[in-house]
Amino acid sequence: MFFSTFAFYSKKMHATTPLRTVQVMRYILALREGGSLPALADADDGFKYVVKFRGAGHQEKALIAELLGGEIARLLGFKIPELVYAELDEAFGRTEGDEEIQDLLQGSQGLNLALHFLSGAINYDPLVMEVDAETASEIVWLDALITNVDRTFKNTNMLMWHKELWLIDHGASFFFHHSWVNWEKHALSPFAFIKDHVLLPQASQLAAADAKFKNMLTEEALRTIVNLIPDAWLVSPDESETPDSMREVYAQFLIRRVAHSEIFVKEAQDARKTLI
Template identity: 60%
Template sequence: MSDIRTINVTRYVTPLREGGSLPAIAEGDDGFLYALKFRGAGQGIKALVSEFIGGEVARLLGLKVPEIVFAYLDEAFGRTEPDEEIQDLLKASQGLNLALHYLSGAITYDPALSKTDPLLASKIVWLDAFLTNMDRTARNTNMLIWNRELWLIDHGASLYFHHNWQNWETQMKSPFPLIKDHVLLKEAGLLAEADPICRELLNETVIDEILDALPAEWLAYEETNGIAEITKKVYRDFLNFRLQNSGIFLKQAIDARAAVI
């Protein structure tokens, strides 16, 4: 994977949705706009970790994901922000955050209006089953159409085992039954064909590269006594097991699709 750039946030533009604790459009010191995810928001740094891992795994599979950057918020940033809720969020998010290049003019993917290539749909379903991503449903597709192409955004709900750390080995072996709610499941008619393609593109080396690119300060979890290397080993073991045993979640996805078509 290529080196991840770090930008300095120079301007808070607007919340992406209502509520100050949610992502925002912000400007970086490189002059570009970004969808900024805050370390001080609801799920905290773990959501940034899953966002980063999910986005970079998707990229390795040849799927389109906006460029991910680390976004630094200076301690003085936001002092002049008039909205108290947003000001509190900015204060709680000093330091390194995560941002995705803002796709200006993109529209939300609408399953009623768009048809997706069966192999592309199958690779996306495979990705989300692999990452245990519960948040790509008809209600919230987390996909955009930009320049007539399908782009994936928001992997913050992936790898949800890290919110219940003691149970990670059990969740590692999960067939992920929530795949039944995936917005592209009906169109994913080539899941068996997508499996070897995805497994060929991923391996222990590239998984290590993704994990090594994460800031150590993000991985200093309470559950691992603040030791980033222990945290990283759990993610490594989780991802490598699911990659080597993809048949577990592949069968679940194929069976779930058969039940809805």
């Protein structure tokens, strides 16, 4: 993913802090490693951001997953680059010569999502960097909760910055919302893809992580995070649902998944047994 080449800067943020909105001022560089063609850009607050565009392949769904996954991780105490809403006006990127990128920018006018740039961060390398069992277990628990298919050996989606581990790129989470059917079934799924998680071999304290995080992810806390999703990103597949009704699906998905976390915890524990 694009994070494997670039790093990000983040302010210290608390969970459920309302997101700021910035205006994207200058397009610096397309980050071509990911299929969604995010970009490094300057904003009107003087900082650099990696912008994820609503006009990319998975459109608003990727932005929603990034927002929910990142803010849940922040609530649980992980280090996450600050997420901000990023406004693009119709003139943004006009000088870009690449037609594919021009089309992307034209389809992304309005509200997008961006992450602060962590200058000097390096990719987490599982072959040379160690993560303790408690931290590994907690990250595996998080990714099983949000059904994140993309924290693997191929794409670790973690950075080391000032000798601390930072989590990035949650846009491949909540894969149920790409079909928007049987969400109740998905909420109670064991999440078999956890077998591919890069930190699963070290995750020997999953039961402790479960006990800790279930108490933190209250219904109120989850609804506060879900309510951060802008109306503009909640596009009903058949125009039968409103933004409020779609937010309710996300909230209920998370509430039920937390309440029945023993299902995905057991799946992770069983998958780990095959690795050790």
